[in-house]
Amino acid sequence: MGFPKQVRLVDVAPRDGLQNEPDAIATDTKLELIDRLANAGLRHIEAASFVSPKWVPQMADHREVMTRLQRRPGVTYSALTPNLKGLENALECGVDEVAVFGAASEAFSKKNINCTIAESLERFTPVLERAQQAGIRVRGYVSCVLGCPYEGEIAPARVAEVSKALFDMGCFEVSLGDTIGTGTPLKAKRMLEAVARDIPMDRLAAHFHDTYGQALANLYAVLEEGVAVIDSSVAGLGGCPYAKGAAGNVASEDVAYLLNGLGIEHGIDLDTLAATGDWITRTIGRPNRSKAGVALAAN
Template identity: 85%
Template structure:
């Protein structure tokens, strides 16, 4: 297989990257982060999460964030809406795209959202119906696609089954998440082979965590198979909640550097992106987990 000519990056830093931060981050800082990411050329930014502040206090200002965005033409500002209540709130704020979250692991689903995989999928049906009625596109996430903190190995067939269910329900794109970052290239390839038999490759995205330092290697093999959408987080923001001190999301700067080296277009200004990573990590007092960001800042 040949590499795609173009790759769309889905920037999850403002949502997935910040949601587990223990200290409150001001709405102004979140908005500036989103502005800077848009200015660096990111065309898809996950800006907020419409979940109960009781569960994710950091996202309590989701309305303020969505309503005060300085929207740029050609940039999609999306939000995570796990249920109908979250979706209704997001629609009131003029959201243009939302995401729902499923898992390929029964144990993870029970521990994370207190229900089985089948029950979680059934809960999304009214969310998708309402979003479609409002003309809002829905992206589906599948977590634990390459391993689970509770179950260990996850069968590729199970990932394919959950992905197919979300796709048939109406999700236009399915993002395959290695939530705990345990995947390796061969596993990633086998998982993708199974899923792409059920969902067209053009409707799939890779969301790989770098807990074990394998994210870029895993991305390389799935790009080779035809994946053309990659989720990443500026400065590698967002630790892995199941591995203390472990890095979480793959850093956007590292992904862009890899793609540039492969001659794949992203439309992203790497220097501006790296500056944004330096700025946000200093603003929230976190280490910059982007190897490329740190190297560029040291030049």
């Protein structure tokens, strides 16, 4: 297949990166992070999560974030909406795009969203129908595509099955998540191969975590197969509360640096992005997990 000429980066730091932070982060800090990411050239930013504050207290200000953010032309500000109530709230706030999330692992699905895979997909049907009525695109996430903290190995065929269900339901894009970061390049290729039998490559995204330091290698492997959408998080912020020891998402700075080296267009100013990673980690008192970001900040 060969490398794509252009890659779209989806920065998930404002949502996936911050959602598990134990101390409340000021809404103004979240808004500044979103604005700095847009300023660095990101055209797709996951800004909030419309879930119950009981489950994710850090996202309790989702309405304020979505209504107060400085919208820039050409930038998509998306939000996670796992159910109809979340979607209705997001629509009231003028969301550009929403996302639903399923899992390729039964055990993870039960622990994470308290229902089976089949039940989770059923719950999404009304969400997709309502979003389509409102003319809003829906993205589908599949977690645990390269391993599960409870079940271990996950068969590529199961990932393909859940991905196809989301795609057939009307999701315009399916993001494949290595939630616990245990995947390796060959496994990533095999998983992608299985999924791509049912879904066109240009409708797939890679969402890889770096727990075992494999995220960039895995991204290189799927880029070779033609994947052209990558989810990442500035400074490598984030993790997964249900996956012990899970490091954050792959750092946006490291992905941009890799893409620069491959001559793949992405439209991001790496220095501005690195400065953003440096700023947010200092602001919230977290280590900067981006190797490229730390190196650039030291120059």
